[in-house]
Amino acid sequence: MTRDAGGPVAAGAEHNEEAMTSDTPTAFALRGTIVDCGPAAGPRVGDEALRVTEDGALIIDNGRIVARGPAGEILREDSAHLPVHDYRDCLLIPGLIDSHIHYPQTDIIASYGEHLLAWLERYTFPAEAAFADADLARETADFFLAELFRNGTTTAMVMGTSHARSADIIFEAARREGMRLVAGKVMMDRNCPEAIQDTAESGYRESRELLERWHGVDRLAYAITPRFAPTSSEAQLEATARLAREFPDAYVHTHLAENRKEVAWVGELFPEARSYLDVYDRYGLVRERSMYAHCIYLDDTDRRRMAEAGAAVAFSPTSNTFLGSGLLDYRATREAGIRTGLATDVGGGCSFSMLRTASEAYKVSCLNDTPLSATSLLHLATRGSAEAMDIGDRVGHLDPGMEADVVVLDPAATPLTARRSARATLEETLFALFFLGDDRHVAATFVGGRNAHPERGPAP
Known part of the structure; x- marks a missing residue:
C-alpha cells in the first residue's frame, strides 16, 4: 500500500x-x-x-x-x-484520542475564566480573527500537533476557524505527520464579530471545497462544523443540512447544551424547537458521525434521540469546570446508549494532557455519585473515544x-x-x-x- x-x-x-x-x-x-x-x-x-x-x-x-x-x-x-x-x-x-479540541485556541489556554459566552467574546473570537494570517495559523498548527504528541494524543477531532485556510493548514500539518485527524472550517454567519463571519452561501461553498479536497485522504476526514446554533442563521443551518445530505459519510461537529445561559439563548432564537438538540435535529444534523461537545443540559428525550440516531458526545470535563458550565451526567449518557468520548476542549480546557483530562472526568463522576475506575478512564480516553468517532475498527486498542x-x-x-x-x-x-x-x-x-x-x- x-x-x-x-x-x-x-x-x-x-x-x-x-x-x-x-x-x-x-x-x-x-x-x-x-x-x-x-x-x-x-x-x-x-x-x-x-x-x-x-x-x-x-x-x-x-x-x-x-x-x-x-x-x-x-x-x-x-x-x-x-x-x-x-x-x-x-x-x-x-x-490517546481527543474527541473535541480547538487548535486556534492554543494561545488562549488558561485565560481568566468568566462564563462561556463572555469568554467567547473576550478571548476566543479575537484569537480566531487573528487566523486570517496564514503564517500564524501554520506556526500554531505545528506547535499544536507537537503538543498533542508530547502528551500521547494520536487522534483528534479539531475545530479550526471560519477561515477556510485554517482547515487546510491543520490538514496539511496532520498529513505530514501521518496522523488520524478529523477537522473542519467553522461556519458562523451571525452573533459574532464581522471579521470571523461567513455567509450561508460562502460557508457552504468553502466547506464543500474543503470536504472534496480532504475527506478520506490518508488518515484524514472532514467535519461539517457549525460552531453552535446561536451563531448560525436558519439559512446557514439549511446549507449545513444540505452538505450533510450530500456527504453522508462526513462528520458533523458542533457544541450542544454547554451552559445554562447558552441554552436559554437558543430557546429565544429558536422558539419553535422543543430543545437545543431539536434545533439540530430539524436540520438532519443528529445522525451517525455527529459529534456534540458538552451535552450537559439534556433531558431523557434528548438522550433517547441521540442514542437512536447514533450521535455521539464529547465529554469535556476540564473546560466544563473551568468555565463553571456544569457537570455532564456521564452515567446517564452511557446508560442511554450514547457513544461517548473524552475531550480536552483546549483552550476552554486547560491541559493538552488526556491523562489530566481523565482525572477531571473522575472528579465530575464522583460529584455525580459514579466514580470511574482506572479501566473506565482508559476506555473513555481510547476505545470509547474511537467508538464515538466511528473509528473503533482502526484505532483505540492494540489488536x-x-x-x-x-x-x-x-x-x-x-x-x-x-x-x-x-x-x-x-x-x-x-x-x-x-x-x-x-x-x-x-x-x-x-x-x-x-x-x-x-x-x-x-x-x-
Missing part, C-alpha cells in the same frame, strides 16, 4: 500521491506491559474490561500492528531480525490489524510516580498516572508506526 509519512492512503485518495514519501516505517517490535481495553460488555459504567499482558510485545509493520502477545512467544526466531524497542519498565497503551498508534507511559518518570507505583498493582499504577502523570511520563508516541515524539523515544 502506498503510504505517506505514517498513514495509509484511503480509497479514492490516489490523486494525492505527490505528497507521498519513501520513509515507510520498517518493521520493528515494542516490548513492555501491554494495557488496553476489550469491548465493553454493555452500556453501563463499569462494563469495560482491562486487558494486560506483562512482558508483552507488539510487532509493527507498515504502520500496523501485525502481532501481539507475550514477548517469549512473539519474539520468536522468525522475528529475531527485527529491531526491538525495549520498554519493559513501561506501559504500552493505545494512542493485530489495528493502526499502530501506541503510547509508551513510564510510571517512574518522576520521583513521586516512581514511589507511588513501586508497590502498587498495575491498575493502581494506571489510576495514579491519570492524576499524577503528564507529558514527562510519555516516553514515546508512535503515530502510524512512526515515533512522533523523538526527543524521548527511539528515532523516527
